[in-house]
Amino acid sequence: xxxxxxxxxxxxxxxxxxxxxxxxxxxxxxxxxxxxxxxxxxxxxxxxxxxxxxxxxxxxxxxxxxxxxxxxxxxxxxxxxxxxxxxxxxxxxxxxxxxxxxxxxxxxxxx
Amino acid sequence: xxxxxxxxxxxxxxxxxxxxxxxxxxxxxxxxxxxxxxxxxxxxxxxxxxxxxxxxxxxxxxxxxxxxxxxxxxxxxxxxxxxxxxxxxxxxxxxxxxxxxxxxxxxxxxxxxxxxxxxxxxxxxxxxxxxxxxxxxxxxxxxxxxxxxxxxxxxxxxxxxxxxxxxxxxxxxxxxxxxxxxxxxxxxxxxxxxxxxxxxxxxxxxxxxxxxxxxxxxxxxxxxxxxxxxxxxxxxxxxxxxxxxxxxxxxxxxxxxxxxxxxxxxxxxxxxxxxxxxxxxxxxxxxxxxxxxxxxxxxxxxxxxxxxxxxxxxxxxxxxxxxxxxxxxxxxxxxxxxxxxxxxxxxxxxxxxxxxxxxxxxxxxxxxxxxxxxxxxxxxxxxxxxxxxxxxxxxxxxxxxxxxxxxxxxxxxxxxxxxxxxxxxxxxxxxxxxxxxxxx
Numbered sequence: 001x002x003x004x005x006x007x008x009x010x011x012x013x014x015x016x017x018x019x020x021x022x023x024x025x026x027x028x029x030x031x032x033x034x035x036x037x038x039x040x041x042x043x044x045x046x047x048x049x050x051x052x053x054x055x056x057x058x059x060x061x062x063x064x065x066x067x068x069x070x071x072x073x074x075x076x077x078x079x080x081x082x083x084x085x086x087x088x089x090x091x092x093x094x095x096x097x098x099x100x101x102x103x104x105x106x107x108x109x110x111x
Numbered sequence: 112x113x114x115x116x117x118x119x120x121x122x123x124x125x126x127x128x129x130x131x132x133x134x135x136x137x138x139x140x141x142x143x144x145x146x147x148x149x150x151x152x153x154x155x156x157x158x159x160x161x162x163x164x165x166x167x168x169x170x171x172x173x174x175x176x177x178x179x180x181x182x183x184x185x186x187x188x189x190x191x192x193x194x195x196x197x198x199x200x201x202x203x204x205x206x207x208x209x210x211x212x213x214x215x216x217x218x219x220x221x222x223x224x225x226x227x228x229x230x231x232x233x234x235x236x237x238x239x240x241x242x243x244x245x246x247x248x249x250x251x252x253x254x255x256x257x258x259x260x261x262x263x264x265x266x267x268x269x270x271x272x273x274x275x276x277x278x279x280x281x282x283x284x285x286x287x288x289x290x291x292x293x294x295x296x297x298x299x300x301x302x303x304x305x306x307x308x309x310x311x312x313x314x315x316x317x318x319x320x321x322x323x324x325x326x327x328x329x330x331x332x333x334x335x336x337x338x339x340x341x342x343x344x345x346x347x348x349x350x351x352x353x354x355x356x357x358x359x360x361x362x363x364x365x366x367x368x369x370x371x372x373x374x375x376x377x378x379x380x381x382x383x384x385x386x387x388x389x390x391x392x393x394x395x396x397x398x399x400x401x402x403x404x405x406x407x408x409x410x411x412x413x414x415x416x417x418x419x420x421x422x423x424x425x426x427x428x429x430x431x432x433x434x435x436x437x438x439x440x441x442x443x444x445x446x447x448x449x450x451x452x453x454x455x456x457x458x459x460x461x462x463x464x465x466x467x468x469x470x471x472x473x474x475x476x477x478x479x480x481x482x483x484x485x486x487x488x489x490x491x492x493x494x495x496x497x498x499x500x501x502x503x504x505x506x507x508x509x510x511x512x513x514x515x516x517x518x519x520x521x522x523x524x525x526x527x528x529x530x531x532x533x534x535x536x537x538x539x540x541x542x543x544x545x546x547x548x549x550x551x
Contacts, residue, residue, distance in 0.1 A: 019262030023166045024135035030174045031129075044175050 139260030152292030362411035369404030494523035510544035
């Protein structure tokens with residue numbers, strides 16, 4: 001099987017607070033997705049803090065920039081035979097219902 | 112299908128990734144009350160933030176590392192730690208004075224079952240939110256936010272209020288609540304018996320209102336409004352289980368809610384139209400709710416207190432036990448309404464008595480009763496008076512009169528479902544009058 005990196009992009013800025021009920025619904029969705037695709041979800045991954053640093057040519061700046069239309073909010077590592085199979089997994093991912101989200105799918109070289 | 116009253120948190124089940132319905136929401140309520148007791152009412156917003164953070168953390172961590180064996184304890188620890196971290200980071204002077212208290216809390220070993228302690232906290236929070244000094248709507252909104260764990264948006268949609276309006280009520284309510292809870296003469300931990308009594312009456316009323324919001328719903332999103340009935344049942348259960356609040360009136364209230372809940376599934380037809388009691392399919396009335404209602408009712412009537420909830424429960428019990436509309440013991444119902452009118456005079460009790468009287472002695476007697484008891488035009492529910500007069504005149508064969516009242520009721524009715532119901536009655540009227548004119 002090949003490995004694919006799912007990069008979850010979303011608009012920067014504070015995320016609107018979800019109610020306990022909504023959080024539980026999201027919990028159910030992620031758990032169900034992980035269960036349904038258990039042979040594919042190698043690593044559910046993690047979410048990323050919004051701020052950070054960029055090191056370029058020895059210089060450190062704050063980044064990614066807040067003016068950016070999108071930033072990476074999290075990632076997952078998915079195993080699949082083909083890109084099409086990875087896409088099936090991606091389409092079912094709960095991230096799709098998060099406003100303004102998009103999922104970048106990149107195959108790992110497997111060095 | 113019996114509405115779910117959530118079980119105590121530590122019976123969720125080890126490593127089950129399926130949580131009890133509404134678990135996060137009921138936990139939010141419990142945890143908020145728990146944290147407020149530990150960290151103080153003046154830190155209400157911090158407590159709310161801590162609870163939110165704990166739930167968000169659970170969302171991120173549990174799918175990755177598995178649901179903990181005791182999710183409730185995990186959330187409690189997470190929320191407490193968040194609050195402690197935030198307080199330590201704070202540079203305010205009062206933090207130093209609290210350090211001793213805080214370190215005492217921190218070093219306390221987490222207990223295996225905080226269930227009963229937290230139940231008490233939740234009950235206390237409910238009672239304070241229902242303090243008589245707060246406007247009625249504020250009590251309902253605060254209870255929904257702080258005890259039931261609904262968000263601002265969810266409250267606004269369930270109560271048909273604007274979000275801005277709800278925000279204002281919550282903000283002002285928080286401030287008043289903090290004032291109430293930090294009063295010297297009414298410690299959070301030990302309010303006076305008089306204060307408890309006053310708040311209990313108010314809390315019962317809020318629970319009753321909450322149930323009504325769900326029960327009377329005629330909007331499309333049924334599940335959302337049914338949820339309000341579930342919450343009311345849950346809060347009612349909380350009231351009966353408290354030492355000071357488990358009084359006959361609380362049991363009577365809970366029994367009333369169960370009797371009404373038994374009929375929830377049959378109030379609408381397949382097309383979503385309101386059905387009258389006589390049209391409902393009694394075979395689908397929920398027997399589990401009726402049994403539970405009976406159990407609570409017998410506990411309520413073990414002594415000699417009689418509250419309005421006793422009266423209303425007794426009436427609903429009559430309906431629940433009657434095999435058919437025709438076999439209903441109308442004489443009993445009329446009597447109970449008479450008692451209620453004496454106990455807590457209300458035109459709506461008179462109205463319902465008239466309806467029952469019509470079944471017992473015919474529409475003419477009922478009409479006489481209503482003619483002598485006209486309510487003021489500004490009374491909420493006034494349209495019901497007209498609708499009932501319309502129905503009674505129809506039963507009495509006075510179709511033109513009936514049509515007049517029904518047309519008025521259709522215009523004044525606040526919801527589409529009720530307008531629809533009155534239109535159906537109007538059709539029946541017209542059919543009745545044309546049948547009669549054909550006979551001549």
